[in-house]
Amino acid sequence: MSSLGLSGGVSESTAGDWLALLKPRVVVLVVFTGWAGLLAAPGHLHPVLAFTAVLCIAVGAGACGAINMWYDRDIDAVMRRTARRPIPSGRIGAGEALGFGIALAAASVLLMWLATNVVAALILAISIGFYVVIYTMWLKRRTPQNIVIGGAAGAFPPLIGWAAVTGGIDWLPVLMFAIVFMWTPPHFWALSLWTHGDYEKAGVPMLPVSAGARSTRWHIMVYTLLLVPVTVAPWALGMSSRIYGVPAALAGAWFIWDAWRVLRDQQDSAGVSLTKDAPAKKLFRYSLYHLAILFTAFIVDAFVG
Template identity: 65%
Template sequence: MRAAIFGKGGAQAPLGRSTLPSAGADFSEVRDWFALLKPRVMMLVVFTAVVGLLVAPATIHPVLGFAAILCIAVAAGACGAINMWYDRDIDALMRRTARRPIPAGRIEPGAALGFGLTLAFGSVTMMGLATNWLAAAWLAFSVFFYVAVYTMWLKRRTPQNIVIGGAAGAFPPIIGWAAATGEVGLVPLILFAIVFMWTPPHFWSLSLWAHGDYARAKVPMLPVTHGARETRRQVLIYTVALIPVTLAPWLVGFSGPAYAAAAALLGAGFLWHAVRVMREAQDEAGRSLVNDAAARAAFRYSLYYLFALFAALAIDKLAL
């Protein structure tokens, strides 16, 4: 905690007043540390991991299952903290990230790095002790892939950063499955492929309306390197490619027709949004003339889409 007699900017508290930190200041600091974990991203990671664990053809004690999911959540938070530590320079240049705890000066970079590394090591160790070391190995690899491969290598070097780096966010269903069964087979790899194929149209929809931030920070996102028109085309291409992948659980006999129907309907909705992104009113360079309304809507839909798709798989499988 901050020294009791100093305020946020380091100035000495006036004499005659209480030098105890206020409850509001304490809560603000806790909130900053929690923000390092990227809780919104963590929610999606945890949900896909839960589904991977629930649909696995093995039972796991509820306490151990909860421990496994907690380990995955903590590891995801560790990735967020280390990512914010490494990206603090470019976060400071982008409007949507400039108020994060590190670039805003509320948390020291070294403290954030230590926090992330501690959480990463602890979550992997606990996963191995609570479930099995195969799940722990997958969890450790997912942390390594997100931090070293995506954050430190791909993100600043290639517009394919999201395509290749999307694997980092696709590991949780595999980890959940491995925690329950102690092995990895075809179905968890299909779930991995679904999240992997979903990531580019999801993130490129975001990058269309955040391209100014990426250009300012010199991050080679697709709209910056190849323009908005090509990005729109890629959103559509990946969405079309995603739909048959989402039907694979039904095609291999793992799920029933209820899931297939849900996947088809959800996919049709995603395709409709992708077509709208492609046809949105644009200038000659493909930049939106209506504040990227279609891209924003596609991004929001993509979040609900993945939640709904995995929920449909869990309901269909558990109801059989």
């Protein structure tokens, strides 16, 4: 391995390479929704234990990233977006990454149990297993609906945060789970509209690869129309006040408008964009803000509402 330009064939990873295995950008999102679940829950958790609970959520998500990179190292090597990751570029061995991931996963679950309770630890373990086995190993390479079901894996953190405080589950965290679950498909399908070449090369049946761009645009629109009622459900069902409900409704209307723009983008007969997917890129960026708005509103509502 001479990926580092060392003539002696020695490959030395940096601390940054090990950090990259944890997919830090995904972890940020997971930590945020986990915090929201924790802060919105009734009751009090000592700040040290709350910090530990969120740390465990972050480390568990990072462990999923490391195991995912171990399993997907073959397709990562052929996709431009992922070819420079530590395993395909030879800076970290596949076995090392797997061991690192398993150790972090086990440590995060045990520490969660030690610091909070068995329910939170159990949900964390289920979420790790779901992401690794159900999404990465089973669905991702087999079905264009991979993102739809796999989205559940990223939806667990609010449940875990809630359970860390209360030791149980209630309807509000279930709705938080449903929001992230329904939000994931339009978010990733928007991304896949302009990155589908990579997925095609790697043989991953993302929707634009298997069903085409036009069908993907319709899927984004339909899932957005399903998402928005779910986002306002906590307000409609009286679980949160207008402090959450009004921003959620406005942010949802904006999401629908952006999805409509993706559907009506200038395109050829196959539905391929003639504008370099500018509306899809806008929707992808906005969807991140959308989730941030919703979960910030949950937190504010819990303290003020």
